[in-house]
Amino acid sequence: MTVEYAQRHFPALCRPRLVESHKGSFGTLGVIGGAPGMTGAALLAARAALVQGAGKVKVGFVQDLPFAVDTLHPELMLMRADQLLRSSDMTVCVAGMGMGLDEKSLGLLFQVFRATIDIPLVLDADGLTLLAQGQIGAGRRNRALVLTPHPQEAARLLDCDVGEVQGARARAAVAISRKYDAWTVLKGHKTVICSPQGDTQTNCTGNPGLASGGTGDVLAGMLGACLAQGIEAAQAVPGAVWLHGAAADLLVDEGVGPIGLTASEVSLAARRVRNSLVMTEG
Ligand SMILES: NC(=O)C1=CN([C@@H]2O[C@H](COP(=O)(O)OP(=O)(O)OC[C@H]3O[C@@H](n4cnc5c(N)ncnc54)[C@H](OP(=O)(O)O)[C@@H]3O)[C@@H](O)[C@H]2O)[C@@H](O)CC1
Numbered sequence: 001m002t003v004e005y006a007q008r009h010f011p012a013l014c015r016p017r018l019v020e021s022h023k024g025s026f027g028t029l030g031v032i033g034g035a036p037g038m039t040g041a042a043l044l045a046a047r048a049a050l051v052q053g054a055g056k057v058k059v060g061f062v063q064d065l066p067f068a069v070d071t072l073h074p075e076l077m078l079m080r081a082d083q084l085l086r087s088s089d090m091t092v093c094v095a096g097m098g099m100g101l102d103e104k105s106l107g108l109l110f111q112v113f114r115a116t117i118d119i120p121l122v123l124d125a126d127g128l129t130l131l132a133q134g135q136i137g138a139g140r141r142n143r144a145l146v147l148t149p150h151p152q153e154a155a156r157l158l159d160c161d162v163g164e165v166q167g168a169r170a171r172a173a174v175a176i177s178r179k180y181d182a183w184t185v186l187k188g189h190k191t192v193i194c195s196p197q198g199d200t201q202t203n204c205t206g207n208p209g210l211a212s213g214g215t216g217d218v219l220a221g222m223l224g225a226c227l228a229q230g231i232e233a234a235q236a237v238p239g240a241v242w243l244h245g246a247a248a249d250l251l252v253d254e255g256v257g258p259i260g261l262t263a264s265e266v267s268l269a270a271r272r273v274r275n276s277l278v279m280t281e282g
């Protein structure tokens, strides 16, 4: 990981905050996920977004409120997913982490697509598995759609075998981007990023320490936070992927991992990496 690489490729990620900025300058992110038994998936994404600089973060659970407040991060605003979807102030939405795969979740995903036509949407995990079923189309959107499949989810989206995805990762990412008119982040060792136009790039950061439950939820939250800060998808998508991997690399350098690295630690390390990138004038 080099600071210079990030500053050259993702300058918008490296800008200092303006002195007159306020929380409204950094967006209101809505996180939708966390069905019973997977509450943590939504929390991981929301907490990651908070420490990656989103102005406000709201969590819409796919269940009745599991608790009144997140005691680790009382900054988060917690509600049910249907309540969040009725509120009108979301500027970016991240959905799918631990969302579940039943009829209720499918109906909710339909509402997510309808409510986010004019804002960027990051779709992860169960949201991708539901999308792959084909009952919901991504439809025409006015803002970016970002799909973040791991290889198995990519295989579901393309209705093929996971071996075919892994055998030609760039080709699979292009096929997903074309099929859904979306940014694709095909995760795993050497994550492939593809624009809706079909241009691919391969991320150079990250390590097997990331192979633990929840690190993808953290990436989804980080992507949402970067978009919420007004960074265009062309820098926010590869930039967030780079940061996520660089955070894991930093932790391994410090002896925290690869064995036993946790998703929550990646969030906090990504905050340190992001702040280390900020370029000051002159
Ligand atoms: N704390 C929480 O609440 C957490 C909740 N979580 C939530 O759980 C939900 C289910 O998510 P999921 O990814 O575990 O299930 P699913 O999509 O069926 O994929 C599993 C299959 O995919 C495969 N596979 C995976 N990666 C691969 C790779 N790189 N390369 C190749 N294959 C790969 C793997 O195949 P295997 O190698 O085991 O044969 C396995 O069988 C989801 O909503 C998520 O957000 C988690 O985020 C954890 C923390």
Ligand SMILES: Nc1ncnc2c1ncn2[C@@H]1O[C@H](COP(=O)(O)OP(=O)(O)O)[C@@H](O)[C@H]1O
Binding pocket: 125, 150, 186, 187, 188, 189, 190, 191, 205, 206, 207, 208, 209, 210, 211, 212, 213, 214, 215, 216, 217, 218, 219, 244
């Ligand atoms: N061997 C690896 N090298 C680099 N990055 C990895 C490796 N294994 C997993 N990752 C990264 O960790 C994250 C795992 O995401 P995902 O499979 O969705 O997990 P979860 O659903 O548990 O959050 C992705 O960002 C992926 O690129």
